[in-house]
Amino acid sequence: MNQHFEILKASTLLSHLDDKKLMVLAQVSRLCTVARGEAIWSHGSQVDFFGVIHKGFVQMVRTSPNGIETTIEVIGPRQCFGLLGTVDNEGCPLRAEAMTDVSFLRVPKAHFKAIFETSPVIKDVLMKKTINRLRSAHGLLSLLAGGRVEQRVAAILLTLAKSYGEEREEGIWLSIPITRQELAQMSGTTVETTIRTMSKWQKEGVVRTDDHHITLQDLDALERLVQA
Helix, strand or coil: CHHHHHHHHHCCCHHHCCHHHHHHHHHHCEEEEECCCCEEECCCCCCCEEEEEEECCEEEEEECCCCCEEEEEEECCCCEECHHHHHHCCCCCCEEEECCCEEEEEEEHHHHHHHHCCCHHHHHHHHHHHHHHHHHHHHHHHHHHHCCHHHHHHHHHHHHHHHHEEEECCEEEECCCCCHHHHHHHHCCCHHHHHHHHHHHHHHCCEEEECCEEEECCHHHHHHHHHC
């Protein structure tokens, strides 16, 4: 129970609730583990919970009518996933899939909605966070729709760096482990093209890859590519 409370308390969104309300959610929530590659829910599913990530990363994936998969968002520790569907009572528009082994707190929608409806603070915070996410997504989607391959891959790396980048002596280290296939999926390109792009950048000293973790060694070069 204490662990459930601490996970909720550490959440970037739910931490705005008072301890009494967090304790109510902690009592009805349960900790779940999911293996890498396993779906937490599928597109169009009606689920009775949302998640707060304790450890690991979850990707939200959209599948086009012709079967092409695109990762729309990557969500990591202390962040919620599926929360907007809880508030608007709509089904899940995206598939939630574990990018790594994941530990998350499963929070029942019904209990959260009862608290949400009587909490102006959490409504305000959720609105602001949603607006910020939409603004970020708008710029990224514009690049993904019309940008060159290098622009798209650079934009994805810079977006990941904002949420999961750690400053190190050699550059910005992405704490999220990511394969070439996953990077291609996020960038809307092929694995082969992504491999060629990353190999070129490694030779130029723009990025470095060690055990699926990418280090951005030349942020200026990546930003110039995005703005070109």
